[in-house]
Amino acid sequence: MSIDVAAPIQRRPLHNELADRLRHMIVEGELAPGEKLAEKELCGQFGVSRTPLREAMKVLATEGLLQLTPNRGCTVSKLTLADLDEAFPIMGALEALSGELACQHITDAELARMRELHARMITKYEAGALRDYFKINEQIHQMILDAARNPTLAQMQLSLSGRVRRARYLANMSPARWAAAVAEHESMLEALSARDGKRLAAILKTHLTNKLETVKDALTE
Amino acid sequence: MSIDVAAPIQRRPLHNELADRLRHMIVEGELAPGEKLAEKELCGQFGVSRTPLREAMKVLATEGLLQLTPNRGCTVSKLTLADLDEAFPIMGALEALSGELACQHITDAELARMRELHARMITKYEAGALRDYFKINEQIHQMILDAARNPTLAQMQLSLSGRVRRARYLANMSPARWAAAVAEHESMLEALSARDGKRLAAILKTHLTNKLETVKDALTE
């Protein structure tokens, strides 16, 4: 496979690259909550100077993923129960909104694509492949977000769920909960097909509330 | 009045101070949307080097107030009609949520304080002092946010309204609109006193929608 030589040359500032990498490392749990990040060490690891690294840290701090304390460095934000309790009603409100907007704007083509993803997700569920299930699950939720046609909303959702997502890997969904989640996804598709915004909003809220419970259980252990 | 000599000595990094100052300048309209910010110039103005200034710029860019383009500098984000149409449903959802939460948590003391503020605001209204009116108006909305007891929610609201607030100074409220806004504030107090979350949520949404119209009118001129 040959690359497109006419395509624009990709160049991005180091601070962008660093912010993306650090964000990924935090969200995926490679950097533990509460862990202290020493600038010098990270500089060595990434092979960059402190300047762009510090710029990236400022970005992640305003996103809430890092905590900066003047003159005493930088730690990965901890995820407390209180944080979850704060975040979830907000996510609920935003999800409800994106559900309603998605129903207004989604195209038949998008809906077809989503059904396809859903079917694949069911396969993963039946195979008990939690990790793969999560991956497709996320794609579906992303599609709803896209269908809402509101980039600002999408960005806020993403930023919020980024903080919470870390708890996901702790979450050991019970078989019952997993089955319920799949059923909720079935209902979502129905509501979307019917363009029933209110119903979708309600389902998304329930879905989220259940997820919160799972995550909280995992966190309290 | 003597100062508290035992109080912790206030010291903050330059990038924090700079971020606050720039944020203020943007939100208050001292820096026009679309305006290009030259690093060197700002450094001269504030008397600092480029390093902390650039860190502050990264923060404001993630907040959406600045737009960074690799290798070609930094401009104040423009506020388009599309941005408003995106922001307002989100603000509506968040306000509704904070209204409900506020009704659950507000204390009688807070309510009393809010009534007092409200009365002062009415005075400003009757005197036709728009600027002062706005100031108290903001304090009241801030009190509702605080009463919701959800710092994450408050921060998101603040960040969103920060982007929109710039349009406020363009907004030349009509006498009718102003009267309506005051009436809406009366209803808010009633709903809060009755701890009627649903009603407060509905009022806040209406209030916001009306505000959107005013701002959009101003922006299209």
Added chain:
DNA sequence: GCTATGAATTATGAATACAAAATACAAACT
């Protein structure tokens, strides 16, 4: 006269250097 090319200038990106604060550690004192 207008466009296109290239040098000079300026601005941005990143690394290094320096300053100041915090931490770690050792010695002196109770």
Added chain:
DNA sequence: AGTTTGTATTTTGTATTCATAATTCATAGC
């Protein structure tokens, strides 16, 4: 022994320097 105080080391904050890309401007070619 435990606490306190002073010093060394490390880390963070800021300024400066260097590298590279973008812009401006002048000149050459059509």
